[in-house]
Amino acid sequence: MSKNxxxxxxxxxxxxxxxxxxxxQYEQYVKQFTPKPKYxxxxxxxxxxxxLICAAALYMQNKLMEKGMSEKDAxxxxxxxxxxLAQLLTGFGVFDTIGKFAGAGVFVPITGFANSxxxxxxxxxxxxxxxxxGAKLFSLAGPVLVCGISAATVIGLICYFIK
Amino acid sequence: xxxxLGKQTFVFPMMPRVVGxxxxxxxxxxxxxxxxxxxxxxxxxxxxxxxWEKSESKMLKQAMLQALxxxxxxxxxxxxxxxxxxxxxxxxxNFMARDLAIPFLGLYGACSTMTESMILxxxxxxxxxxxxxxxxxxxxxxxxxRQFRMPLEHGNQRPPSAQWTATAAGAxxxxxxxxxxxxMTHGKGVPQGQERKEVYITHATVGKIIDTGIKDPxxxxxxxxxxxxxTIVRHLMDTGRSPDYYDLVxxxxxxxxGRDIALDLLSGAGVDITATYKDxxxxxxxxxxxxxxxxxxxxxxxxxxxxxxxxxMQLGRIKNALLISxxxxxxxxxSQQGESIPGIAHAVVLTTEGVK
Numbered sequence: 001m002s003k004n005x006x007x008x009x010x011x012x013x014x015x016x017x018x019x020x021x022x023x024x025q026y027e028q029y030v031k032q033f034t035p036k037p038k039y040x041x042x043x044x045x046x047x048x049x050x051x052l053i054c055a056a057a058l059y060m061q062n063k064l065m066e067k068g069m070s071e072k073d074a075x076x077x078x079x080x081x082x083x084x085l086a087q088l089l090t091g092f093g094v095f096d097t098i099g100k101f102a103g104a105g106v107f108v109p110i111t112g113f114a115n116s117x118x119x120x121x122x123x124x125x126x127x128x129x130x131x132x133x134g135a136k137l138f139s140l141a142g143p144v145l146v147c148g149i150s151a152a153t154v155i156g157l158i159c160y161f162i163k
Numbered sequence: 164x165x166x167x168l169g170k171q172t173f174v175f176p177m178m179p180r181v182v183g184x185x186x187x188x189x190x191x192x193x194x195x196x197x198x199x200x201x202x203x204x205x206x207x208x209x210x211x212x213x214x215w216e217k218s219e220s221k222m223l224k225q226a227m228l229q230a231l232x233x234x235x236x237x238x239x240x241x242x243x244x245x246x247x248x249x250x251x252x253x254x255x256x257n258f259m260a261r262d263l264a265i266p267f268l269g270l271y272g273a274c275s276t277m278t279e280s281m282i283l284x285x286x287x288x289x290x291x292x293x294x295x296x297x298x299x300x301x302x303x304x305x306x307x308x309r310q311f312r313m314p315l316e317h318g319n320q321r322p323p324s325a326q327w328t329a330t331a332a333g334a335x336x337x338x339x340x341x342x343x344x345x346x347m348t349h350g351k352g353v354p355q356g357q358e359r360k361e362v363y364i365t366h367a368t369v370g371k372i373i374d375t376g377i378k379d380p381x382x383x384x385x386x387x388x389x390x391x392x393x394t395i396v397r398h399l400m401d402t403g404r405s406p407d408y409y410d411l412v413x414x415x416x417x418x419x420x421g422r423d424i425a426l427d428l429l430s431g432a433g434v435d436i437t438a439t440y441k442d443x444x445x446x447x448x449x450x451x452x453x454x455x456x457x458x459x460x461x462x463x464x465x466x467x468x469x470x471x472x473x474x475x476m477q478l479g480r481i482k483n484a485l486l487i488s489x490x491x492x493x494x495x496x497x498s499q500q501g502e503s504i505p506g507i508a509h510a511v512v513l514t515t516e517g518v519k
Contacts, residue, residue, distance in 0.1 A: 011396065011432045014375050014389040023376025023503075030377065030385040033423045035323040042320070090316050099318020106318060115318050123314035126214045140317065 042103050049098075050105035057082060057109075079110055086114035091122065116140035166289070169401030171368050171394075178363040179288040179296075181513070182338045183234025185226045186470035188462070189304065189330025195448045200470035202229065208305060208330050216250060219303035219332075220258040222462075223248065226334035227259060227299045230469070234295075234336035241265050241336075242293035245284050247276035248301045248461060249328070250310060255301055265297065274387075274416050275370070275490030276300045277333065277465040278509040282367040284337045285511075299334030302460030311380070311495055325381045326418045327454035329447055331462030333469035337364065359477040360515035368398040368510040372492065375506070380491075380498045384421025384444070384456055387489040390506035391417060392428045394487055398510050399434065406436045411481050413472065414508070415464030415488035416444035418457030443467040464488045476515050484513045 008029055013022045057078050064074035086106075089095040095115050099106055106112060120139050124132040138145070166174050186201045193204030203225070210218040223246065231241065244263055247270035248255040260267040272279040280298035287293040305315060307328040313319055373393055377386040391414050399406060406412070417425055422442040429436060446467060447458035468486055475481045489508040498504070 008427065008431050009375075011389065011392060011428055014428075015371070015373060015393055018375055020376075026375045026389075027377065030382065030420075030424060033385070033420045033427075034382070035420075037320075037323055090318075093316060096316050096318045100320055103320045112318070115316070119314040119317040122316055123309055140313070 045101060046103045046105035046108075048105065049102035050108060053082070053106065053109050053111065082110050083114040086111035087118045090115045090118040095119075113141060113144070116144070168366070169397070171370070171397050172401035173282070173286065173367045173369070175285050175289040175365055175367070177289045177291075177339060178365055179285045179337045179339060181335050181362040181364065181473060182236070182295075183230045183232075183336040184334065184469035184473040185230035185233060186333045186466040187222050187226050187229075187331065188466050191304070191327075191452065192329055192331055192447060192458075192466070195452060197446055197467060197471060200474060201466060202470065205330075208303070215303055215305035215309070216254060217258075219248065219250070219301050219306050219330075220255040222303070222330075222332040223255055223299060223301035223334070224259040224262060226301070226332040226469075227263065227297055230299065230334040230336050231297060234338065236295055236336060236338075238263070238265060241295045241297050243268060243284070243287055244297040244299075245270055245280040246297075246299045246301075246334075247271050247280065249273065249307050255303075255306070259301075272488075272507060272509070273490030273492050274302070274459055274461050274464065275488040275507050275509050276461045277415070277468060278367075278486060278488035278511045281335065281337070281364065281486075281511045282369060282509055284335075285364045285367060288337055288339050294339045296337045297334065298337060299332065300461035300465045301332035302328055302330070302462035304328045304330045304460075307460060321455055322381045323455050324379070324384070324420055325455045326383055326416065326444060326457055326459035327448065328460040329416075329458045329463035329466070331447075331460065331466035333462060333465030333467075335469055335473070360479050362473060362476045363514050364511060365514055366398075366402060366512040368394055368401060370394040370397075370508040370510070372505045372507050374503050376503045378498070378501060378503050380493055380504065382420075383459060383491040383493075383504065384416075384418040385424055386491050386493075386504040387506040387508065388417055388421040388424040388428060391421075391425050391487055391489045391508040392432065394508040394510050395429065395436070395485070396432050396434060398485065406434050407439070409436075409483045409485045409512075410439055411472070411484040412436045412440045413464075413467075413484065413486050414440075414442045414444075415490075416457070416459040417442050417489055418444040418459065420456050421489075422457075446471075461488075472513070476513060479515060482515050486511050486513060 009025045061074045061078045120136045124136040187203040189208045212218040244265040246256040253269045284296035284298040373390040443464045444457035448454045487510045492505040
């Protein structure tokens, strides 16, 4: 690590509450020791698994439409199936393993939403049905919903005025 | 002051002895490279309890009671119990102490609690306030995870700098140095009949809180490393010892990243301990166990001190050890509010040679 020597902050400077510059210098220094997430292989895995889920969903939707279901109903049926499947896998304790591998691939589709509801439901069961599950059920999905609905409202307003 | 060296180091002229120690770990830790040193490995992390909190408390109680049994002492002989854990309001320790009926002091020093309890226990003995003190700590992956991070079944990805909270507990019985009563130790790893060395606590260096401005709760090794370095440097300065006085310098849970930073910072401060330095967080798991930057949690250092270090010292393979438990004193609220992580490290000297 001798090549990093210039960037190493002095121990005396770190001992007292360090100034912003020293804190920043330390943060930079720490970065050299921290392995970076494997962005490329993570992206490939997410693309493959996410793509697989979406392709399977589309295949199912097409099959249902062939059987005479309307596009809207078929879409709903597929969504419900995906949610149920993700919930089941979460309950069996498999989803976190898949999530660790596929990352955004299972997290961005509706499967991630289902997981973020069921995981706290299982976790907080011991604290009771109302103050445990009831209070914590939306602890992960809630922030996503709030931000999503807020963003949709803002964009909706912008669209309304532009038109 | 007669029992203090330099600015931060206590000397214990009475030399409290460690007369019993017990370690207990979870399933995953039991599959790691340190497995042979632990007294008990759980088949199931629930330990037969309904909630994770209860399992952790039971682990701690088991460690405390078994350490006591190994020391050959009764509950009535113990003047004080000191313990801590990571759960809000240290509930695991409180519930453990509820059943113990021993005067109890609860401690919180995050993952530094093991050495904190050893220091305070030694002080009680050295000051003549106690003849026998029971100290111990615990941590549990499942309780820590739900308190500090995400529900267990949530399918998130952990960054490479994240550490894995060890499901582990360790306890020790410290005793005033009345030689003659041989510590009764029978556990795996220590062969029967072999003469065992006495393990004394001679010095302790209480660390200062050091906050280098790291805000990422997944970077605890980096947040704690400067505190560990400061305590090591301060200890050597206070005692006037050179780093090679110790045949083991062991930090609690800096993990792979924190260990590298600590070694680099130490060499920058002119202290070279590469040959004798180890970190419990790097030893607890195999790299293949996918724990990213290594283990953490109070139990990580506690179980390795009580298992590996204590036994190796009894067998005479380690003579002088400097143990430093390191703690990242963050809360869920402080990190959400964007506060940086205060780090702390306390050092304890264990020796088998009765010299001061």
